[in-house]
Amino acid sequence: xxxxxxxxxxxxxxxxxxxxxxxxxxxxxxxxxxxxxxxxxxxxxxxxxxxxxxxxxxxxxxxxxxxxxxxxxxxxxxxxxxxxxxxxxxxxxxxxxxxxxxxxxxxxxxxxxxxxxxxxxxxxxxxxxxxxxxxxxxxxxxxxxxxxxxxxxxxxxxxxxxxxxxxxxxxxxxxxxxxxxxxxxxxxxxxxxxxxxxxxxxxxxxxxxxxxxxxxxxxxxxxxxxxxxxxxxxxxxxxxxxxxxxxxxxxxxxxxxxxxxxxxxxxxxxxxxxxxxxxxxxxxxxxxxxxxxxxxxxxxxxxxxxxxxxxxxxxxxxxxx
Numbered sequence: 001x002x003x004x005x006x007x008x009x010x011x012x013x014x015x016x017x018x019x020x021x022x023x024x025x026x027x028x029x030x031x032x033x034x035x036x037x038x039x040x041x042x043x044x045x046x047x048x049x050x051x052x053x054x055x056x057x058x059x060x061x062x063x064x065x066x067x068x069x070x071x072x073x074x075x076x077x078x079x080x081x082x083x084x085x086x087x088x089x090x091x092x093x094x095x096x097x098x099x100x101x102x103x104x105x106x107x108x109x110x111x112x113x114x115x116x117x118x119x120x121x122x123x124x125x126x127x128x129x130x131x132x133x134x135x136x137x138x139x140x141x142x143x144x145x146x147x148x149x150x151x152x153x154x155x156x157x158x159x160x161x162x163x164x165x166x167x168x169x170x171x172x173x174x175x176x177x178x179x180x181x182x183x184x185x186x187x188x189x190x191x192x193x194x195x196x197x198x199x200x201x202x203x204x205x206x207x208x209x210x211x212x213x214x215x216x217x218x219x220x221x222x223x224x225x226x227x228x229x230x231x232x233x234x235x236x237x238x239x240x241x242x243x244x245x246x247x248x249x250x251x252x253x254x255x256x257x258x259x260x261x262x263x264x265x266x267x268x269x270x271x272x273x274x275x276x277x278x279x280x281x282x283x284x285x286x287x288x289x290x291x292x293x294x295x296x297x298x299x300x301x302x303x304x305x306x307x308x309x310x311x312x313x314x315x316x317x318x319x320x321x
Contacts, residue, residue: 002036002120004045005183007074010173010190016157017191021177024157027192028114029085029170030078031094035113037062039070046094055096058106058147059113065148067141072120074181075151079111084169088288115142116151119181127181134181157193164195170284171195196282198298201230202305203277204259205270206250212240213247216297217264219275221309227275228310229260230290236282236297249277278303 016024032047033056042060044052053060056077066073079089093109096102118138119127126134135153142150154160161172171194179189204227205217215234219227238246253274264270278301284294290310 002038002072004034004036004043004049004051005072005119006049007032007034007047008182008184008190009047009186010175010192011186011188013174013188013191013193016161016172016193017174017176018157020155022157022174023153023155023177024160024172024174025116025151025153026160026164026169027171027173027194028076028078028151029087030076030090030114033059033075033077033113034119035059035062035071035073035075035115037066037068037071052094054099054102055093056111056113057102058111065143065145067143069122070120071118071122071141073115073138073142074117074119075113075115077111077113079109084167087285087293110147112147112149114149114151117181119183127183130178130180131175132177135177161193161195168285169195194284196284199281199283199292200278200301200303200308201281201292202227202275202308203250203273203279204229204275205264205267205272206247207232207234207266207269208247208271211247212243213250214243216279217260217270218279218281218292218295219260221306223309225306226261227259228290229262229264231283231292231295232264232266233279233281233292233295233297237299238297253277275305278305278308 033044033052036043042062044056044059046052077090078085081089089109093105093111096105118134121137138150157174164172171192174191176189201218201220203216204219206213207215215232218231218233219229221227250273253276255272255274258272259275280298280301281295282298283292287293
């Protein structure tokens with residue numbers, strides 16, 4: 001069997017290419033999995049080269065969906081929740097560590113493999129072939145099943161992204177049809193455009209690295225004006241000098257008692273503050289636990305902190321509606 005490889009990665013971008021050699025695909029919110037078949041045995045590995053054969057046994061039944069005598073397929077394993085990909089559901093499958101738990105998890109959380117590339121085919125590497133040729137091979141060898149699909153190309157990337165935003169999905173990937181596949185590579189022949197959302201939250205605490213704040217603990221108010229923790233944000237647009245200035249402000253409004261109704265993770269290292277500072281946060285989605293996924297700091301804003309409330313049907317866990 002071929003040694004597992006680190007897959008080609010897209011670069012984060014803001015602009016959708018318009019040239020004719022570009023196509024757009026849905027960015028499925030799942031787990032990157034490569035399928036290796038040497039003619040006898042099938043093994044699965046993720047992007048970090050960790051084996052996932054045990055976790056996704058349905059993908060090892062390769063003869064039912066692939067006509068190649070040997071192959072390496074690249075794709076993303078997803079799990080659906082109310083018709084949309086759920087990162088947290090697929091991570092339940094990905095996180096299995098005991099074989100005895102696999103069958104129950106397979107029944108509870110069905111998965112689909114969204115296959116978007118082929119790297120090795122019938123004894124030969126095809127990574128030096130342009131993407132358009134690799135996709136032709138893929139269409140010839142893959143027979144779609146309920147749990148095996150090939151990812152569709154869209155010529156109109158802007159229209160696809162608009163639809164993705166309306167559905168509240170993760171984003172799109174734009175690919176140059178002339179691009180070859182760079183193993184362990186990452187460049188602008190593949191671009192990912194993510195559907196980030198914005199929210200204004202309130203700072204209720206912070207953590208330190210040395211003497212300078214390095215992350216903010218964020219919260220929102222519910223209908224009863226209770227203050228709930230929704231996540232940490234340590235990345236974004238603040239410079240080192242701005243973090244130093246912010247640290248002085250945070251120290252000036254410090255309090256001994258936790259302002260949040262719920263206890264944040266990593267709270268042992270937290271310093272609490274009066275919930276007075278409002279900050280614009282960019283994030284990917286809400287987690288099932290009503291926290292922010294991938295939050296990043298954009299700017300501080302002048303608003304009434306008590307006006308920063310849960311909206312759009314999102315409520316703190318444990319409350320009744």
